[in-house]
Amino acid sequence: MLGVGDVPEFDVAEAFATRQPLSPKTSELSLVNEVILQGMRLSKSAGIPLSEILAAGYDLILMAEYYKDVTNTGWGYCPEHSPHLFYPYTNTCPRCIFHGEFHFTPGNKPGSGRIGERTRRLLCVYLQQIFLHLSKPLDVYLGSEPVDVMIHDPQKNCLLLAEVKASPLCTLPLATPTSRLTGKIDEEVMELPHQEIPNTSLSNENIFVLLPRMGDSSSWTIDLIDLGKMESDDSWAYDAFDRLLKGNVHFLKWFVDFWRSAFDAYSIRDTMNSVFWLTNGCGQPSPRPAHWPRRAGSGYESVSDGKTSVGMDRTDDIKKGIYQVLKLGVEGKLNTHEFDVKTALLSNVHAARHYEEYLASLQDIVWTWDPSGTVKKAGDFESDKSIYNLFDGILSFTRNVTRDEWIADNFNFK
């Protein structure tokens, strides 16, 4: 007999048996735990919701991860007052946008094949430590297709199958001071304009992270915060942020303040807020300056492509995610007796731009299985027929939608 239970592709018990441990590194755990501990303190002292601090903290951890890939190339020379080399993650000089100028400088995102695996694993490492700090008895594991992540409650034997769509809001640029550069233009000695230049002082000079801070006159000022020297060990930035958090009691508050403003700007596309141009998915520069380069094909370069969106906010990803959750539910819930199976979309931040249009109308969908193909109303089933949630949760730090008590209990980061 053919039924959903016979589908050979996906078996929850087998998926759980072949789960992958997170294997976090010492330097990752050290930074993650410092972020969580200080975040919990900051939430109490400053009255900021812990969930928002955790969302910002995720970006900080991803910054340390992305900084593993820093090399001598990819730096942009900025000649303004005190000349610096900047290492940006959106395609514009990260200092000049604060006086309204766009200078095209290619960003340094990780390669396309690397982003997903790194954001997924680090979200899991982070969540695992958060559960420990909040005394939730949950174990987080990596899965393989079709399940991204499994979260197991050994006491209640619940198993959450999650489709993960995670990506950072913003990766702050790095900076090093440099001497003023000159060159000959039309046989005349001139100061050089913005351009890409190899950074030859990486091994012997300190590296700084560019952190915008809101001043008293509600305008941004730029802090260049010392991260020390870049070590050959690729965990150098994890260690540097760990030291920074422990040595500067203000840093986390400064970073969270910046992040919340950037997230607001991202959500409503506030192009007037300068930090908008540091966020992923900020799109075309506006107004576009005369010197802004064209793309190879047609149109112009963007500061950050609109499709490089934040968290689960890319429309294609939302649609893919909905399919995966439906598949996990149908193939995972119907004939699994070993676990109480739950399904969820999981991200660092909710779909700030697209939630209402793409997810709001689906969040309360329930379904069941009708192989007869004739059922018209609930009463056509036997009275104890099980009904399942499409989403037991749509989960993130910035907004949670839950239809399940176990999920609501465990994913409450308020």
Next chain:
DNA sequence: CAGGCATCATTCCAACTGAC
């Protein structure tokens, strides 16, 4: 009518899988 956006199509990269 141009610009911004969502969608559809293609390309690239890296990881995985199965045959040998």
Next chain:
DNA sequence: GTCAGTTGGAATGATGCCTG
């Protein structure tokens, strides 16, 4: 073990719709 084929994620490219 290696190697070819497959797969998934993300970037990039093209197109068409809507709006100011």
